[in-house]
Amino acid sequence: MDKHNVNSETNVMTLDPNKIPHVLLEGEMGAVLEWKLTDNKTGKATASGQRRAESFVKQFPQLLMSLFQQTYLVGDAISIKDTGNTARDVRSRSPNFGADAGVGAVTHGIIVGTGSTAPTINDYVMETPIAHGTGAGQLSYGAVTWGTPAYDATTSQFTITRNFANSSGGTITINEIGLYVTAWDTAVKYFMVLRDKITGGIAVPTGQTLTVNYRLQGVI
Amino acid sequence: MKTELIIVRKSFDGKILQTLKQPSRSWTLGFLALLYLQSCQEGTGFSVTDIAGSARTLKGVSFGNNGNCNNLKVASPGGGAHNLIPNSNNSGYMPYAQTNTTTIKSQDIGIVVGSNNTAVVPQDNKLNTQIAHGKAATQLEYGGCSIGNYIEASPNVTFDIVRHFLNHSGGNVDVNEVGIYASGGLHGASMAAWAFCIARDVLGATVTVADTELLQVKYTVSTTV
Numbered sequence: 001m002d003k004h005n006v007n008s009e010t011n012v013m014t015l016d017p018n019k020i021p022h023v024l025l026e027g028e029m030g031a032v033l034e035w036k037l038t039d040n041k042t043g044k045a046t047a048s049g050q051r052r053a054e055s056f057v058k059q060f061p062q063l064l065m066s067l068f069q070q071t072y073l074v075g076d077a078i079s080i081k082d083t084g085n086t087a088r089d090v091r092s093r094s095p096n097f098g099a100d101a102g103v104g105a106v107t108h109g110i111i112v113g114t115g116s117t118a119p120t121i122n123d124y125v126m127e128t129p130i131a132h133g134t135g136a137g138q139l140s141y142g143a144v145t146w147g148t149p150a151y152d153a154t155t156s157q158f159t160i161t162r163n164f165a166n167s168s169g170g171t172i173t174i175n176e177i178g179l180y181v182t183a184w185d186t187a188v189k190y191f192m193v194l195r196d197k198i199t200g201g202i203a204v205p206t207g208q209t210l211t212v213n214y215r216l217q218g219v220i
Numbered sequence: 221m222k223t224e225l226i227i228v229r230k231s232f233d234g235k236i237l238q239t240l241k242q243p244s245r246s247w248t249l250g251f252l253a254l255l256y257l258q259s260c261q262e263g264t265g266f267s268v269t270d271i272a273g274s275a276r277t278l279k280g281v282s283f284g285n286n287g288n289c290n291n292l293k294v295a296s297p298g299g300g301a302h303n304l305i306p307n308s309n310n311s312g313y314m315p316y317a318q319t320n321t322t323t324i325k326s327q328d329i330g331i332v333v334g335s336n337n338t339a340v341v342p343q344d345n346k347l348n349t350q351i352a353h354g355k356a357a358t359q360l361e362y363g364g365c366s367i368g369n370y371i372e373a374s375p376n377v378t379f380d381i382v383r384h385f386l387n388h389s390g391g392n393v394d395v396n397e398v399g400i401y402a403s404g405g406l407h408g409a410s411m412a413a414w415a416f417c418i419a420r421d422v423l424g425a426t427v428t429v430a431d432t433e434l435l436q437v438k439y440t441v442s443t444t445v
Contacts, residue, residue: 025222028221057445069367070292097259098281119445121444149253156248156251158259216255220248220342
């Protein structure tokens with residue numbers, strides 16, 4: 001079977017950060033998106049899924065170019081649109097490509113939303129991001145964590161993980177998942193590099209926690 | 221993200237003699253490791269093997285927002301020049317307030333070429349047999365490595381990484397492998413930077429570069445929604 005067509009949900013009840021799934025094509029640099037729902041009382045997984053992340057948006061290659069060039073000066077900077085729809089002159093500094101969001105931070109890291117419009121290469125922000133909190137329609141964002149770089153015979157990867165706990169009192173359906181990162185333009189700014197539409201949505205009942213993995217991979 | 225590798229061999233007067241196109245298959249562990257350092261803003265150190273085979277402890281953050289570990293620098297000067305890797309101080313503004321600078325040879329950053337055709341594995345930390353910069357037998361003169369030609373044509377975005385190699389060795393030079401080397405750093409008080417292999421490809425056929433001929437190696441990186 002053509003690996004390119006593998007995008008349906010499969011049973012991956014354990015989101016081991018060191019596991020290396022194989023859903024990308026040979027020669028591809030991309031990401032695998034995984035999720036799992038866990039009942040907070042029992043600790044048992046109630047649902048899970050896995051697919052290739054399909055939607056690196058244009059800020060990803062732009063930030064990659066910025067890293068490859070290591071431009072320091074304003075005149076050399078690459079103009080990249082941030083999540084506030086402002087073009088930023090990104091220059092080389094420590095924060096570039098950082099996804100290290102702490103508890104409750106919705107500025108960067110893995111972000112979830114309810115928007116269901118199909119992604120385009122020009123997307124710069126989630127359609128309808130879900131706010132952090134315990135009120136109606138809100139989720140409690142955990143801190144972003146990582147699985148360190150690992151490899152097998154064909155694939156190199158590292159894993160970005162975030163938990164989203166639902167204490168809102170109602171079910172929240174996730175229709176989009178994305179990744180925001182930091183970069184520097186006289187101060188830290190925020191940029192969306194990935195946005196995936198979740199066809200059919202992921203219903204997160206109150207009292208359950210959604211765990212999302214993005215595994216960035218290179219396949220030989 | 222997909223990458224195409226395009227090799228063009230030209231005569232001394234610019235005539236195209238051979239073109240070889242193939243999918244690049246080989247973003248290696250080094251690429252993911254350097255991207256990881258930036259993603260998690262590694263502050264305590266993570267070990268990555270450099271092109272000399274030495275384990276180097278690298279960081280993703282240096283002096284908070286003022287610094288830069290220079291991870292993933294691919295652009296490079298050519299010839300016998302060195303890449304200057306600047307460091308900043310804690311109150312500084314890159315690159316003006318740099319406290320010191322380390323260097324990496326031009327042939328150790330950017331696109332590189334080699335003569336060996338051993339199959340690629342993810343953990344390749346260098347080309348198997350890199351062709352050195354120079355005019356001696358079996359050597360090629362390295363031009364600068366540039367990143368550019370950014371094109372948006374929805375739903376695609378592409379950009380190129382390009383380097384030229386000139387044969388003044390007096391004989392033929394066989395190229396069987398190409399790759400990309402990038403910088404990785406441990407900056408701040410312990411200023412240092414080294415070179416790491418982030419991609420390696422074995423060519424579908426040997427490209428023989430005769431004396432006076434020019435070799436252009438281009439990676440076209442494309443992203444599609």
